[in-house]
Amino acid sequence: xxxxxxxxxRRQSRSIIxxxxxxxxxSVLYQAIVAIAVIAVARYLFVNTSENLQARGMSSGxxxxxxxxxxxxxxxxxxxxAGDSYFRVYLVGIVNTLIVSLVAIVFATLLGFxxxxxxxxxxxxxxxxxxxxxxxxxxTPLLLQILFWFLAVFSLLPPPRGSFGLLDMFFLNNRxxxxxxxxxxxxxxxxxxxxxxxxxxxxxxxxxxxxxQMATGQQFHTFWVGLGILFGLxxxxxxxxxxxxxxxxxxxxxxxxxxxxxxxxxxxxLLLALMIYHSAFMAEAVRAGIxxxxxxxxxxxxxxxxxxxxxxxxxxxxxxxxxVVPPMISNWMxxxxxxxxxxxxxxxxxxxxxxxTSLNQSGHAIEIVAMVxxxxxxxxLTISMALNYYNKLVQLKER
Amino acid sequence: MSLExxxxxxxxxxxxxxxxxxxxxxxxxxxxxxxxxxxxIDLTVYKxxxxxxxxxxxxxxxxLIRCINRLEEHQQGDILVNGVTMDTNLKNIDAIxxxxxxxxxxxxxxxxxxxxxxxxxxxxxVRNTPKAEADRLAMQLLERVxxxxxxxxxxxxxxxxxxxxxxxxxxxxxxxxxxxxxxxTSALDPEMISEVLDVMVGLAESGMTMLVVTxxxxxxxxxxxxxxxxxxxxxxxxxxxxxxxxxxxxxRTKLFLSQILAH
Ligand SMILES: Nc1ncnc2c1ncn2[C@@H]1O[C@H](COP(=O)(O)OP(=O)(O)OP(=O)(O)O)[C@@H](O)[C@H]1O
Ligand SMILES: [Mg+2]
Numbered sequence: 001x002x003x004x005x006x007x008x009x010r011r012q013s014r015s016i017i018x019x020x021x022x023x024x025x026x027s028v029l030y031q032a033i034v035a036i037a038v039i040a041v042a043r044y045l046f047v048n049t050s051e052n053l054q055a056r057g058m059s060s061g062x063x064x065x066x067x068x069x070x071x072x073x074x075x076x077x078x079x080x081x082a083g084d085s086y087f088r089v090y091l092v093g094i095v096n097t098l099i100v101s102l103v104a105i106v107f108a109t110l111l112g113f114x115x116x117x118x119x120x121x122x123x124x125x126x127x128x129x130x131x132x133x134x135x136x137x138x139x140t141p142l143l144l145q146i147l148f149w150f151l152a153v154f155s156l157l158p159p160p161r162g163s164f165g166l167l168d169m170f171f172l173n174n175r176x177x178x179x180x181x182x183x184x185x186x187x188x189x190x191x192x193x194x195x196x197x198x199x200x201x202x203x204x205x206x207x208x209x210x211x212x213q214m215a216t217g218q219q220f221h222t223f224w225v226g227l228g229i230l231f232g233l234x235x236x237x238x239x240x241x242x243x244x245x246x247x248x249x250x251x252x253x254x255x256x257x258x259x260x261x262x263x264x265x266x267x268x269x270l271l272l273a274l275m276i277y278h279s280a281f282m283a284e285a286v287r288a289g290i291x292x293x294x295x296x297x298x299x300x301x302x303x304x305x306x307x308x309x310x311x312x313x314x315x316x317x318x319x320x321x322x323x324v325v326p327p328m329i330s331n332w333m334x335x336x337x338x339x340x341x342x343x344x345x346x347x348x349x350x351x352x353x354x355x356x357t358s359l360n361q362s363g364h365a366i367e368i369v370a371m372v373x374x375x376x377x378x379x380x381l382t383i384s385m386a387l388n389y390y391n392k393l394v395q396l397k398e399r
Numbered sequence: 400m401s402l403e404x405x406x407x408x409x410x411x412x413x414x415x416x417x418x419x420x421x422x423x424x425x426x427x428x429x430x431x432x433x434x435x436x437x438x439x440i441d442l443t444v445y446k447x448x449x450x451x452x453x454x455x456x457x458x459x460x461x462x463l464i465r466c467i468n469r470l471e472e473h474q475q476g477d478i479l480v481n482g483v484t485m486d487t488n489l490k491n492i493d494a495i496x497x498x499x500x501x502x503x504x505x506x507x508x509x510x511x512x513x514x515x516x517x518x519x520x521x522x523x524x525v526r527n528t529p530k531a532e533a534d535r536l537a538m539q540l541l542e543r544v545x546x547x548x549x550x551x552x553x554x555x556x557x558x559x560x561x562x563x564x565x566x567x568x569x570x571x572x573x574x575x576x577x578x579x580x581x582x583x584t585s586a587l588d589p590e591m592i593s594e595v596l597d598v599m600v601g602l603a604e605s606g607m608t609m610l611v612v613t614x615x616x617x618x619x620x621x622x623x624x625x626x627x628x629x630x631x632x633x634x635x636x637x638x639x640x641x642x643x644x645x646x647x648x649x650x651r652t653k654l655f656l657s658q659i660l661a662h
Binding site: 218297302 | 468470493496499501503505507510511520521523524525526528529531532566569570
């Protein structure tokens with residue numbers, strides 16, 4: 001350095017080259033170039049689009065959100081009427097998307113674990129059934145599966161008068177699926193409080209049991225005791241307060257069912273298709289995760305005297321989860337994104353209600369597309385932030 | 400594979416054999432499908448005895464010692480460990496595994512647990528040892544295998560030799576009276592072999608009953624009370640190391656020794 005500071009011109013030009021060859025300088029430089037390029041492209045698109053919009057006399061801005069949408073939506077979870085605003089439509093769409101996605105995620109995950117474990121079974125028939133399930137479902141397009149369930153199954157169901165019924169509580173027909181609706185009576189709050197208390201108590205017992213084991217070595221059947229508290233306490237409180245919960249049953253009145261809760265055929269078809277299609281991918285994630293733990297781990301645990309159940313809990317599952325959770329979560333994101341295929345069968349999800357009718361009526365293409373993208377991106381980013389946090393938590397330390 | 404790994408000039412360490420039988424195999428047979436992997440194995444091991452098992456690849460050495468803690472199931476004959484009969488009774492299998500430690504060629508440490516946790520897992524969950532006590536015992540063992548400073552690290556952060564020493568400490572934490580070793584140094588770089596063998600010599604000196612599958616003939620000469628040669632699922636020859644190396648009886652043994660010492 002001391003030599004360079006004297007600075008003849010030749011030396012200086014060489015020092016610039018050296019500076020450019022510095023790894024850190026390079027990385028900053030490349031990032032700067034990329035950032036400038038991205039901004040330039042974005043600016044071009046923005047200017048271009050707003051000129052186009054002006055040329056066609058279309059307005060921009062978010063004022064339209066408070067305007068009346070004026071159309072009806074076939075099925076909503078949030079209460080909605082034709083006189084509500086566009087913003088209300090946005091929220092209704094989001095909730096419709098989330099409800100079908102969440103239910104699909106829960107069942108797909110369960111099914112995925114079952115199928116993934118079945119495929120590892122030593123029983124030839126069971127593992128073959130699971131293998132066929134996975135291979136058929138993940139190798140046919142999702143859209144095809146959605147249309148199959150909608151057109152070939154749910155649309156061909158009998159009309160309400162010929163419904164399939166179960167225990168006179170559940171009914172399935174070409175109008176949808178009907179279930180009893182729970183109606184909490186006076187004093188049901190106590191049961192809700194009992195549920196919260198039971199969760200807290202179970203947690204406390206688990207902490208206490210762990211502490212005691214570490215101190216004295218005695219083990220405790222946390223699982224069974226926890227299960228007892230979790231169910232026992234709320235049930236006791238529920239019975240003691242006079243069972244304050246009744247059900248509103250769906251019943252055939254005239255040509256259709258009244259009462260209860262119901263979901264339309266499009267919901268059923270979309271739910272089943274998403275659930276079954278994604279469960280196949282999840283099954284693969286589960287299988288790969290379990291296989292990623294070498295048999296040597298089991299042998300080492302057995303040779304130390306650990307029983308199979310403990311080996312699974314303390315050695316295999318903690319390692320398998322590291323491999324299972326990341327692909328599992330990215331599958332969850334895919335369920336949310338793929339639910340937008342709802343548009344093909346007329347299920348009123350966010351894309352269907354907000355990007356079709358609302359967009360056509362209001363003309364605010366940019367704003368509407370941006371809002372819809374914002375929703376999907378927030379969901380994805382939230383999930384991947386959780387995933388990164390989990391990965392950091394469980395990452396194996398290597399040299 | 401050399402006599403030099405451990406200085407062959409060193410004396411054979413004093414043997415500590417008692418006349419109490421700890422392992423007894425009689426007429427043990429095992430098949431993998433059609434393949435007859437163990438043929439009429441008879442073997443009696445006395446408390447404190449140190450046995451080295453050698454033989455060509457595929458001769459059934461691993462299978463033999465893995466039958467002793469039921470990682471493999473034998474189909475015929477009787478296996479008695481610490482007076483407990485090896486059968487399908489889970490209680491018996493548990494009892495045997497608690498008192499028989501095993502060290503594997505590929506270490507098989509639990510990568511999601513620290514070195515210390517690797518050593519305390521089984522004592523805590525199998526022996527119901529309080530954590531503080533399990534920690535203290537584990538630290539003592541880590542000192543014995545000369546890596547107490549690694550206790551808080553994860554297995555992936557250690558060298559092969561260090562990992563194998565942790566594996567030995569992990570087995571010892573269950574306070575076994577028999578230790579099985581399946582080629583404990585085969586996966587190690589040459590410079591790490593002696594650090595593991597040193598630990599095993601120390602274990603031998605403490606009077607542990609040991610069955611060691613290894614091709615480290617220097618170790619065999621120094622430590623073994625008996626060397627067993629296996630070939631094609633049979634025990635072909637067994638003798639004291641002196642007799643075994645200098646005066647092999649069977650041609651198969653001679654051939655094997657000439658191959659292994661030629662290296
Ligand atoms: N699970 C198994 N299924 C079928 N055959 C097996 C199985 N395990 C081992 N074998 C066969 O049994 C024979 C003995 O195996 P074993 O591992 O006991 O040999 P070894 O003497 O330990 O050999 P090496 O020195 O290579 O470790 C080998 O021929 C092997 O191919
Ligand atoms: Mg072997």
